[in-house]
Amino acid sequence: QSALTQPASVSGSPGQSITISCSGTSSDVGAYNYVSWYQQHPGNAPKLMIYDVTNRPSGVSSRFSGSKSGNTASLTVSGLQTEDEADYYCSSYTGSDTVVFGGGTKLTVL
Amino acid sequence: EVQLLESGGGLVQPGGSLRLSCAASQFTFGSYAMTWVRQAPGKGLEWVSSISSHGSPYYADSVKGRFAISRDNSKNTLYLQMSSLRAEDTAVYYCAKERATSRSLSQFDYWGQGTLVTVSS
Numbered sequence: 001q002s003a004l005t006q007p008a009s010v011s012g013s014p015g016q017s018i019t020i021s022c023s024g025t026s027s028d029v030g031a032y033n034y035v036s037w038y039q040q041h042p043g044n045a046p047k048l049m050i051y052d053v054t055n056r057p058s059g060v061s062s063r064f065s066g067s068k069s070g071n072t073a074s075l076t077v078s079g080l081q082t083e084d085e086a087d088y089y090c091s092s093y094t095g096s097d098t099v100v101f102g103g104g105t106k107l108t109v110l
Numbered sequence: 111e112v113q114l115l116e117s118g119g120g121l122v123q124p125g126g127s128l129r130l131s132c133a134a135s136q137f138t139f140g141s142y143a144m145t146w147v148r149q150a151p152g153k154g155l156e157w158v159s160s161i162s163s164h165g166s167p168y169y170a171d172s173v174k175g176r177f178a179i180s181r182d183n184s185k186n187t188l189y190l191q192m193s194s195l196r197a198e199d200t201a202v203y204y205c206a207k208e209r210a211t212s213r214s215l216s217q218f219d220y221w222g223q224g225t226l227v228t229v230s231s
Contacts, residue, residue: 003154034216038155045204045224046147046155051217057209089155093216097168099145099157 004029004090004102011108017078020105022090023071028100030071034093037066037075040104041086049088050075077107085109112136112220114205119225126195126229132188132205132222140183143214146190148201149224158203159190162214173199195229202226 005023012018038046050066090102118130145160159179206218
């Protein structure tokens with residue numbers, strides 16, 4: 001159950017777009033379309049932003065989008081806003097009836 | 111609005127035990143898989159355990175044999191019995207609800223605010 005690999009930090013200016021990668025293996029990210037993304041502001045619980053690679057829950061801004069290619073999933077945030085500054089985590093079902101999270105990425109809006 | 115309220119955290123000595131509870135409301139609790147996720151201070155999220163709507167349990171290797179997940183659908187409550195606790199179990203423990211009734215172990219759409227477990231002598 002090794003953690004998925006995410007960059008420690010990314011940054012962008014308001015209005016720009018950024019992409020956060022989430023690298024796994026052929027046993028987790030590459031094997032299933034069960035990748036989710038969570039946003040966590042300091043002191044708060046995580047919030048589901050993307051599920052099943054590309055789907056947005058009701059109420060989540062369309063500025064957030066997800067994709068996957070091979071063993072790597074990605075979260076793109078377009079039209080960056082100051083409130084997007086937070087930690088972001090990816091997760092994936094692993095097929096051995098477990099879930100694995102990424103190490104997290106701190107998004108800074110400059 | 112879905113509500114999840116964790117309780118039972120606190121300070122416990124290494125080797126000790128603790129039972130966490132998660133009281134759920136405003137949804138049909140028995141129809142959804144439920145999950146515990148923890149976050150050590152200043153660290154990332156770590157999946158701990160899940161239980162299907164039918165009661166099948168799943169565990170991370172790091173807690174297998176030491177933690178037990180259960181649910182009481184009549185009380186709309188999720189539990190995590192933790193034993194043989196170690197310093198590395200120190201974390202905020204969150205309970206979370208699966209988004210879809212047909213799914214387990216994949217997408218957690220509501221989270222509680224967490225309860226802090228500190229394992230220290």
